[in-house]
Amino acid sequence: DADVTQTPRNRITKTGKRIMLECSQTKGHDRMYWYRQDPGLGLRLIYYSFDVKDINKGEISDGYSVSRQAQAKFSLSLESAIPNQTALYFCATSEPTSGQETQYFGPGTRLLVL
């Protein structure tokens, strides 16, 4: 079984709808991250959490919110989806090692907002 799972893998929604993307991990890591990937722009950090009680905004948090329900679960919500939020979304986890840590990525959720 995969260590980092994301659900759903694909989602089509309409403008204005609220949707939630979920991430679960079995690696036992404290740190979790949400990124979005757009062609030609690489990965950009949306939100990150260094432990269950710690939530931080990333580079592009506007229009998004997150919830860290447990060490193993980190959800990303789009409160009112808009077409420019169409992208590939990745969850990642890591264990703190003074900045050297490897991040482990889920398989991604492909989101299309019509």
Next chain:
Amino acid sequence: AQSVTQLGSHVSVSEGALVLLRCNYSSSVPPYLFWYVQYPNQGLQLLLKYTSAATLVKGINGFEAEFKKSETSFHLTKPSAHMSDAAEYFCAVTERDSGYSTLTFGKGTMLLVSP
């Protein structure tokens, strides 16, 4: 703020040829540097990382990268490309010795390998 520049959004090589993917960083203090690879329809996985005094870093699948402080570079190389190397490659940077910094990714380079 740290940043990473990857020269070339696409690089094409023939099977068996040298692979060279370029990465330059912008930081006042040498950071930690990473190369990640993304195969089609998959998440990213770590190829290699630079975190110590050893400037030549070997990674998985025959890849290696050399940290050059004078050139602020961390280019990725492989002596002989395989068809299976076709993927998108991302260089990333994080602040040295900080337990609270996050990764900043470059925009990626798509490696195309032709027979």
